[in-house]
Amino acid sequence: MTDVPAALPAAAPNTGAAVGGFSTRAIHAGQAPEPVTGAVVVPIFQTSTFAQDVVGEPRAGYDYSRAGNPTRTALEQALASLEGGRAGFAYASGMAATDTLLRAVLRPGDHLVLPADAYGGTFRLISRVLANWGITYTAVALADLDAVRAALQPNTRIVWCETPTNPLLNVADIAALADIAHGAGARLVVDNTFASPYLQQPLALGADVVLHSTTKYVGGHSDVVGGALIVDDADLAEELAFHTKSIGGVAGPFDAWITLRGVKTLAVRMDRHCDNAEAVAEMLAEHPRVGTVHYPGLQTHPHHQVAAGQMLRFGGMVSFTVRDGRDAALKVCQRTAVFTLGESLGGVESLIEHPGLMTHASVAGSAHEVPDDLVRLSVGIEDVDDLLDDLRQALD
Numbered sequence: 001m002t003d004v005p006a007a008l009p010a011a012a013p014n015t016g017a018a019v020g021g022f023s024t025r026a027i028h029a030g031q032a033p034e035p036v037t038g039a040v041v042v043p044i045f046q047t048s049t050f051a052q053d054v055v056g057e058p059r060a061g062y063d064y065s066r067a068g069n070p071t072r073t074a075l076e077q078a079l080a081s082l083e084g085g086r087a088g089f090a091y092a093s094g095m096a097a098t099d100t101l102l103r104a105v106l107r108p109g110d111h112l113v114l115p116a117d118a119y120g121g122t123f124r125l126i127s128r129v130l131a132n133w134g135i136t137y138t139a140v141a142l143a144d145l146d147a148v149r150a151a152l153q154p155n156t157r158i159v160w161c162e163t164p165t166n167p168l169l170n171v172a173d174i175a176a177l178a179d180i181a182h183g184a185g186a187r188l189v190v191d192n193t194f195a196s197p198y199l200q201q202p203l204a205l206g207a208d209v210v211l212h213s214t215t216k217y218v219g220g221h222s223d224v225v226g227g228a229l230i231v232d233d234a235d236l237a238e239e240l241a242f243h244t245k246s247i248g249g250v251a252g253p254f255d256a257w258i259t260l261r262g263v264k265t266l267a268v269r270m271d272r273h274c275d276n277a278e279a280v281a282e283m284l285a286e287h288p289r290v291g292t293v294h295y296p297g298l299q300t301h302p303h304h305q306v307a308a309g310q311m312l313r314f315g316g317m318v319s320f321t322v323r324d325g326r327d328a329a330l331k332v333c334q335r336t337a338v339f340t341l342g343e344s345l346g347g348v349e350s351l352i353e354h355p356g357l358m359t360h361a362s363v364a365g366s367a368h369e370v371p372d373d374l375v376r377l378s379v380g381i382e383d384v385d386d387l388l389d390d391l392r393q394a395l396d
């Protein structure tokens with residue numbers, strides 16, 4: 001059995017430090033070559049427990065994989081570096097991340113402000129699970145800052161922000177929301193899933209917590225479900241570490257590893273997603289059978305200026321209405337060949353769906369209902385001409 005070296009060789013140039021530009025950190029932060037074998041890629045530490053040489057003194061700080069696992073740590077350090085935070089935490093799903101955060105921060109009697117078009121799973125967790133534990137909420141359109149101010153209560157602890165939103169691609173002003181939340185003694189949480197850390201870094205804009213469904217762009221290949229939290233505040237990091245190990249909804253070693261593999265190519269994938277989505281949005285905006293195109297990169301988008309101020313580019317999600325109504329929208333969804341009809345988003349392959357009957361079916365009949373002639377695209381990284389041709393033939 002090989003002993004772990006007492007320290008990394010002094011000359012080792014890569015210590016996994018969080019230095020350099022975005023892609024350098026995506027590829028190296030938390031990912032120094034493994035010290036025993038020199039493996040360049042962080043191994044999958046598929047183990048539940050770790051040998052101790054002395055009672056209570058694990059060799060490298062790891063004793064049990066719910067509390068900590070080296071593969072998960074690598075992912076957590078990489079994500080913390082990309083979001084500019086002190087600490088990252090990786091979970092089995094985006095919802096496990098949300099649940100851990102809310103239980104760490106909220107107590108019975110507390111209130112939160114939610115986006116009117118919050119991700120359905122977030123809304124369900126708060127309205128149907130946490131409501132049973134004495135949590136209350138008010139849902140408002142976050143683009144209306146006066147409405148956000150009016151929704152604050154003395155017991156408001158969290159303002160929850162998603163931007164851009166799903167499926168209408170509304171954009172909220174993160175810095176303005178941070179000021180409003182902090183003025184009321186609340187924290188601003190930003191679900192950064194749609195933008196990814198490459199396009200938008202909410203901590204630098206004043207947010208207190210960044211949340212990701214890493215299932216989407218961070219993982220990027222539709223092959224793993226995961227979630228993450230990133231914070232900069234040391235006390236909050238400690239609270240989250242305690243609640244994470246206590247609740248136990250952590251990412252397993254393999255899931256952490258395959259997510260980290262996605263992280264390495266995040267910047268090149270996002271640039272291609274953005275290139276393709278821009279071309280798709282422009283083509284749709286000119287198409288006679290298309291009504292409204294929702295894409296924050298279009299000059300005509302109502303929140304284009306806010307988006308341009310806080311995002312590097314405008315992302316890979318596009319939605320649009322079909323002029324002839326619901327049945328025509330359904331036909332478009334069923335006629336594409338390169339775009340696959342399916343839920344979820346953020347993978348390399350293009351997806352198309354009808355939110356009214358698929359991802360947003362549960363809000364039908366409520367104030368959050370989406371237009372029934374709406375089609376949502378997750379624009380992938382295929383050749384753009386194939387994507388444009390596919391949509392044109394589906395619309396004809």
Ligand SMILES: *Cc1c(COP(=O)(O)O)cnc(C)c1O
Nearest residue numbers: 093094095119191193213215226
């Ligand atoms: C998918 C998604 C989630 C939930 O994440 P899971 O990984 O599916 O649990 C949360 N927020 C947004 C914006 C999402 O798209």
